[in-house]
Amino acid sequence: MLRDVPLPLSPAQIRSVVESQDAPIALWSGAVSSGKTIASLLAFLLRLSVTPDQGLVVIVGRTLQTIERNLLDPLSSVHLFGPLAKHVQHTTGSTTATILGRTVHLVGASDARAEGRIRGSTIALAYVDEATLVPHAFWMMLLSRLRVGDQSRLMATTNPDGPFHWLKKDFVNRGREVGLHHWHFTLDDNPSLDPGMVERLKRQYTGLWYRRFILGDWVLASGAVYDMFDEHRHVVDILPYMRRWTCVGIDYGTVNPFSAVLIGQGEDDHLYAVSEYRHDSVLARRQLTDAQYSLNVRSWLANVRRPGEQGSDRGVRPEWIFVDPSAASFMNQLWTERVPGISPAVNDVLDGIRSVGVALGSGLLRIHRSCEGLLGELPGYAWDERAAERGEDKPLKIEDHSADALRYALHSTVHEWRHLIDYEEATSAAA
Structure with a gap:
């Protein structure tokens, strides 16, 4: 045989x-x-x-x-x-x-x-x-x-x-x-395996995932989830023309913050977190209904400035809007209002974290400075070390709403962007 x-x-x-x-x-x-x-x-x-x-x-x-x-x-x-x-x-x-x-x-x-x-x-x-x-x-x-x-x-x-x-x-x-x-x-x-494939695999993973998936080590999930995040490398003030408005990821909250992150593919074939909508009911001292959230999200998208285009036209129509799959009532609201492209997000937490890590570690993903909620959460998004000691890989459920919205967006479209990774750029950045 x-x-x-x-x-x-x-x-x-x-x-x-x-x-x-x-x-x-x-x-x-x-x-x-x-x-x-x-x-x-x-x-x-x-x-x-x-x-x-x-x-x-x-x-x-x-x-x-x-x-x-x-x-x-x-x-x-x-x-x-x-x-x-x-x-x-x-x-x-x-x-x-x-x-x-x-x-x-x-x-x-x-x-x-x-x-x-x-x-x-x-x-x-x-x-x-x-x-x-x-x-x-x-x-x-x-x-x-x-x-x-x-x-x-x-x-x-x-x-x-x-x-x-x-x-x-x-x-x-x-x-x-x-x-x-x-x-x-x-x-x-x-x-x-082709030697070039080996190098590409090594560049796809960083930190915890590199040790587990490349070195094959049984190691503890500890510290920052996105330890590869670097403000100087990943945060931008100027956006290029967007070749494609890929998607929005939405993490639903009533008492907790509601967050939506818009992802576009630039003419340079990088992914960009272009804009963010966020409502924190604690800070605003006001909870919103599904209908109000729907109106606000649609208004936000209708007023996003399109970078690299002439004139003052605004507004984008993303190909998909991926919603926290537990937010059934909000999805029903969007469907009732005939908002196009609505889909439950893929909510495999560890696989989703790995997809975001690949996008960050390879340098494919960049985040506009206006996404203040997301940028405020990423550096502090950490593994739950007590859970790790019980044999579970879980991030702490603290200040993770925009991070979850980003995860929904990227992991639900991973098949659309993996081929965009520039391995030569990833190699030079890692060096």
Whole structure:
């Protein structure tokens, strides 16, 4: 089976594939794009070919969509798995796949309720994608379902998290006691990566994310969330002509501040936080209704000065307006008033923070000095160290309203701007 894979495999990948076959629990961790997923999937296929019929085979991920994107798409790729790919059949949206002739159950495990999906099952082989994102209770239930004697196997991959995460503390650190074999991968363990791609990956991440996703360290989230923020580098007084008015991100508040941040793409292909609307009911001594907020946001957008254009015309129409997904009543207000482009923001907090960090760290994002609320929050936006000691990565929920609006805007459009990153500029800035 190893000979069927067209991609070159490193000694570390081959060793992990072979050694994992006898491991009750096998874990691949380390840097992004380090080859751990390819190695683990190949190990899974090898084990699947000899797995007894009396138990289920399951693949677990955060959602069905992530399972399809992260695992089934690669497994179905002839470029990656050669002739093995034709033995993978799956219909998008289905909760089962057929792999090497075996029915494989696809289980999304985004919260603690997911354990009910495997309760009572007898599982012979399980594969878990991004194990640190799986609820602890689900992981423990999964272990209890591996009941085909000494033939049951659990295989998992992950990017590192904090040193107090349950997976690190209770399993990686106690590997010999719990039957876990662990392989740590770096970018050098993936021989198929182009050197230029390696450099680009290294420039995408800074601070905490660099240590976890590039060095593969299990490190504590502490200090400033956006430790790469530099007023001299990121704050501008003059804006260029905007080639595109990309979006607005809105963090809704009644007692807490309401914040909206407008993002544009300049003619220089940088992203700009051009303008901000903010209402703090405590300072104003007045709470606003959804209808009043809608009127104020529309009035604000209608009066934004368009930089680089001749004359005194004002007003912009962003392509999207991404709203805090918990603010259902406000979105309904906007929809009722036929405001175009309204959508719930993508609210994956850690992934969103990482997207903002990439935009800041690469130098792609710049912020106009008029965005006083945002500029006041970014330097003090910090990790909750008490939560980190409990194994959780959470920012402190203090003075974060404009920061959240920025996160909603950038993370909801990350697919629109990642290609704009100038890696040469990022490299020189990092140096």
